[in-house]
Amino acid sequence: MRTQDLxxxxxxxxxxxxxxxxxxATQAIKAIAEQHNIPVQNIICTGDTxxxxxxxxxxxxxxxxxxxAVIEGNCEESFGNDLGDCGCGFESGTQCDLLSAQWYxxxxxxxxxxxxxxxxxxxxxxxxxLAGKRFTVIHGSMEQNNHYIFASTSEEEKRRNLQxxxxxxxxxxxxxxxxxxQIGDKLWLNPGVIGMPANDGxxxxxxxxxTPSAENSGLDIRLERLSYPFKDAAQAMVKQGLKAxxxxxxxxxxxxxxxxxxxxxxxxxxxxxxxxxxxLL
Ligand SMILES: [Fe+2]
Numbered sequence: 396m397r398t399q400d401l402x403x404x405x406x407x408x409x410x411x412x413x414x415x416x417x418x419x420a421t422q423a424i425k426a427i428a429e430q431h432n433i434p435v436q437n438i439i440c441t442g443d444t445x446x447x448x449x450x451x452x453x454x455x456x457x458x459x460x461x462x463x464a465v466i467e468g469n470c471e472e473s474f475g476n477d478l479g480d481c482g483c484g485f486e487s488g489t490q491c492d493l494l495s496a497q498w499y500x501x502x503x504x505x506x507x508x509x510x511x512x513x514x515x516x517x518x519x520x521x522x523x524x525l526a527g528k529r530f531t532v533i534h535g536s537m538e539q540n541n542h543y544i545f546a547s548t549s550e551e552e553k554r555r556n557l558q559x560x561x562x563x564x565x566x567x568x569x570x571x572x573x574x575x576x577q578i579g580d581k582l583w584l585n586p587g588v589i590g591m592p593a594n595d596g597x598x599x600x601x602x603x604x605x606t607p608s609a610e611n612s613g614l615d616i617r618l619e620r621l622s623y624p625f626k627d628a629a630q631a632m633v634k635q636g637l638k639a640x641x642x643x644x645x646x647x648x649x650x651x652x653x654x655x656x657x658x659x660x661x662x663x664x665x666x667x668x669x670x671x672x673x674x675l676l
Contacts, residue, residue: 399518411602412441412568413588418450423623441568442468449631475515490652546574547659592648
């Protein structure tokens with residue numbers, strides 16, 4: 396596994412996933428980082444820089460120039476190596492399969508060689524320490540970058556991954572929905588994605604802020620909403636003919652296909668998620 400070790404970090408850390416070619420959301424998360432004075436070495440993206448939205452090349456170049464750490468998700472792997480589809484492993488003929496064919500073709504036609512080269516050289520695993528805790532950042536699971544780990548995924552599976560990682564926390568991405576779950580004295584955190592809403596009936600994206608607490612030497616982990624000019628992102632998609640469904644999702648906050656969702660997460664559709672925080676001691 397290509398591993399990047401960021402070493403011991405100080406101060407708040409910003410984590411987010413899935414820019415998904417959404418330039419407006421990416422600009423908004425960069426502005427959040429600037430507002431909080433978070434240095435570039437304390438910012439980590441869980442991958443899928445390129446996907447559904449209208450500006451793949453511009454989004455990659457913005458993140459590349461920003462210089463933050465980015466995990467290789469299935470989309471980085473697919474676009475970086477010209478693999479021909481998004482690598483989610485959708486069954487042929489399912490709605491996700493049909494929808495992804497359009498945005499994959501579009502993004503593949505837009506990416507420069509420089510961007511492809513950057514995408515295929517991202518690390519598959521990132522390690523860091525913060526407030527005495529050790530973290531592993533991956534995209535899907537420890538074994539597979541396109542494996543979905545949801546809040547409803549069994550504790551057993553999360554525990555197995557945490558054991559394999561050998562760290563206090565795993566930060567994962569890929570499933571598109573933010574959540575955290577304590578498993579014994581360990582934690583699974585998915586900071587959510589910025590480039591698509593969380594199927595909760597609101598247009599916001601999600602990110603996480605990890606802030607060392609001065610009083611008790613613990614770590615405050617907070618899931619936050621990202622509001623951004625979502626109508627501009629939707630209009631950019633329409634302008635490029637990307638009208639299969641995700642352009643509406645940016646406005647309605649409802650996914651066009653629930654193929655990938657377990658029953659538990661399907662029941663949460665259209666119910667606004669709560670922001671939340673947990674103190675890790
Ligand atoms: Fe992914």
